[in-house]
Amino acid sequence: MSATVLIVEDEPKLAELLRDYLQHAGYEASILDSGPPVAQWVREHDPDLILLDLMLPGKDGMEICKEIRTFSSVPIIMVTARVEEIDRLLGLELGADDYICKPFSPREVVARVRAVLRRSGGNTTYTEQGLALDESRMQATLHGKDIALTAVEFKLLQIMAANPGRIFSRDQLMDRIYSDERIVSDRTIDSHIKKLRRKIASVVPDEELIRSVYGVGYKYEVAEKE
Known part of the structure; x- marks a missing residue:
């Protein structure tokens, strides 16, 4: 069809x-x-x-x-x-x-x-270490708790969560989020990441999922429970 x-x-x-x-x-x-x-x-x-x-x-x-x-x-x-x-x-x-x-x-x-x-086209739901992302509804949950994200924040989390541990530079994230090659400053990505972190922290304050790698970029990582 x-x-x-x-x-x-x-x-x-x-x-x-x-x-x-x-x-x-x-x-x-x-x-x-x-x-x-x-x-x-x-x-x-x-x-x-x-x-x-x-x-x-x-x-x-x-x-x-x-x-x-x-x-x-x-x-x-x-x-x-x-x-x-x-x-x-x-x-x-x-x-x-x-x-x-x-x-x-x-x-x-x-x-x-x-x-x-x-x-x-995928519109699939997948779970990784307690995180569930439903692309069809743009809905994110962590350990069963909703995280209210904007479309850009959802995409950033989706990109990084699909590649846990991988470091993404700001340029790589900008290329994936803004596909029309517009000029966007590094601060734009930093601002979205800051908001994303704040929203995650409001749900699970004891977990830092989005980590900064100084001078390089960001990565998604969940610490192993002892």
Whole structure:
């Protein structure tokens, strides 16, 4: 069965062009041209991915993304002509999976859709040393206790927990989190790690899962119980 993509775009020609390219690539594609009906449409049709324009009539993409994340972990690619870094970071904090900046080529969009769907396709739950990560719901639990994470924090924890003991440099983490090669400072990763550690500590204050390796980066490690 083909993956379904919801295109939320108020420029009719652009929306139709994207739909044509996606359908030619083998996807099913639907179009909405305003913000208010999006959340209900997602509830009713459960798409595999959403291409969500930032500037929409009635309700902007940031609001829609935040609303959808209250009930769904469907991958969301934000489409925007506003390239300010604060908008990008805010979008990811709200749960967006990727960005595409206008102007773009339709082929680029298809490639990004394919990449995001491939990354999110597993949607599996796995447990490692008391940690359970449910990608389909973006939910993390440690020893049965919920850890409320943003999308970026979840991805950072998922990457490191899947490779316990491996040291990741800041650049490696940035490359995996921000796939569009945007310029993001080291401090951005440090900030996300700091918040992730704080949230883990609020659940299990006696365990330090994310460890700093001075001058190198970070690793996920659980100390052996004596």
